[in-house]
Amino acid sequence: MAELVFVGCYTGDAGNGTGITTFSRSSSGLxxxxxxxxxxxxxxxxxxxxPVIYAANETASGGVTALSFDSSGALSVLGTVETGGAHPCHLAxxxxxxxLLCANYTGxxxxxxxxxxxxxxxxRTALVQHxxxxxxxxxxxxAHVHMAVPGDGIVSAVDLGTDEIRSYTLxxxxSLTPLAVSSLPPGTGPRQLVRRPGTDLAYVVGELAGTVVTVRETSPGAFSVVxxxxxxxxxxxxxxxxxxxxTGSRMYVSNRGPxxxxxxxxxxxxxxxxxxxxxxxxxxxxxxxxxxxxxQSDDAITAFTLTASGESELRRYPTGSPTFVLPVSLP
Incomplete structure (x- = not known):
């Protein structure tokens, strides 16, 4: 089985990356x-x-690119379309x-x-302005939409600018039809929403407040703070x-600053x-x-083993201004 890791980055004025870099993954590293x-x-x-991936081109004009890949990790562009808003930052x-769902941050x-x-x-079948x-x-x-989360016939959009989760029927x-609006504590600056499988709970990353907010999905697309x-x-x-x-009974959160x-x-x-x-x-x-x-600011993918003690040796793989890590297993 081929094990690949695709790495996205910032380029041009936003960073010193070049595009998408493909790594092979083995027991010896990347x-x-x-x-x-x-x-x-x-x-x-x-x-x-x-064998297709999608890349958010986080630019003022806003684009998304579809790419095919093969077992060697080589990529081929299938096409690019405008997203209808500036600086798309999340796709699902x-x-x-x-x-394909797209969150336009600045837009x-x-x-x-x-x-x-x-x-x-x-x-493009829908474009909803917050x-x-x-x-x-x-x-x-x-408004700054930071994530679009698909559910069972619904889409929940996390808005960092308004401290809200806005859900729609897909x-x-x-097309999208408004379904529910859920408010989070003022100043949370919600960035991501991740449901916990098998429960009615989900977790929201509060980028601006430095918090994790546990919420309960009281009805499809509607959330209350726990x-x-x-x-x-x-x-x-x-x-x-x-x-x-x-992963299982554990949650992991990345913190920029610490x-x-x-x-x-x-x-x-x-x-x-x-x-x-x-x-x-x-x-x-x-x-x-x-x-x-x-x-991102170390120009490297870093890797560590998850251990019971919570600390392990850090390994580094140089690459310019990395912003995303996508592991892919192929038969």
Whole structure:
């Protein structure tokens, strides 16, 4: 089985990366095998059943690029479309592979695109504009959609600018209908929403407040706050919380400022340990007991083994301004 890791980055004025870099993964670590120039592919997501990935081109004009890949890790561009809003920062494909969801951060909007049977990008089927603001004048002056989360026939958009989760019904033709609006504590600056499988609970990364908010999904797409906890054991500020992953009874959160990945015991809602991981850990992925971190300001992917003690040796793999780590296993 081929084990690949695709790495997105910032390019041009936003960073010193070149595009998407492909690494092969083995017990000895990561080895660069291919690269493709592309403009600021800051977020990557894979089609659920095809050898196709999608890259958010986080630029003022806003684009998304579809790419096919083979077992060697080589990428080929299938096409690029405009997202309808500035600086798209998150993408997700619906589980049936029919639609691509896109969060436009600066544009403050949520876009939906149809996907063809071969994974190519089709037409934009919806574009919903958010409005509003929050108490943080420099970051919450307007709506800033940061994540689009597919559910069972619904889409939940996390808005950092308005401290809200806005959910919509996604129809069979790709249109969106407002369903529910859920408010979070003022100044939270929500960045991500991750549901806990098998429960009605979910977790929200509060980028601006440095928190993790536990919420309960009281009805499809509607959330109520259960508790709020600090996202790290560290007292270093400022802390711009970035990414969250769940695995079993554990939750991991990356913290920019303290520059660590923090482990939580979910059932106790308790932070267990902080693992140093390099400067500005924007995104990370957990694979076979290893955490791979996009340490953006260190120009490297860093890796450490998940251990009971919470601390392990940090390994580094140079790459320019990394922002996203996408592991892929191929037969």
């Amino acid at each position: 080895t660069e095998v291919a690269s493709l120039p592309l403009e600021s592919p800051s977020w990557l997501t894979r089609h659920p059943s095809l 494909v619906t589980p049936d592979g029919r639609f 403050g909007s949520l876009a939906v695109f149809s996907l063809s049977p071969d994974g190519a990008l089709g037409s 409005t509003g603001s929050g108490p943080s004048a420099d970051r919450q002056e307007a 129809s069979s033709d790709g 508790s709020v906890t600090a996202s790290t054991l560290s007292s270093v500020t400022p802390n711009l919380v970035a990414h969250l992953e769940l 520059d660590c990945v923090t482990e939580f015991a979910l059932d106790e809602a308790l932070a267990v340990a902080d693992q140093p991981c390099g400067a500005n850990p924007r995104h990370f992925a957990l694979v076979d007991g290893t955490c791979y971190v996009a340490a």
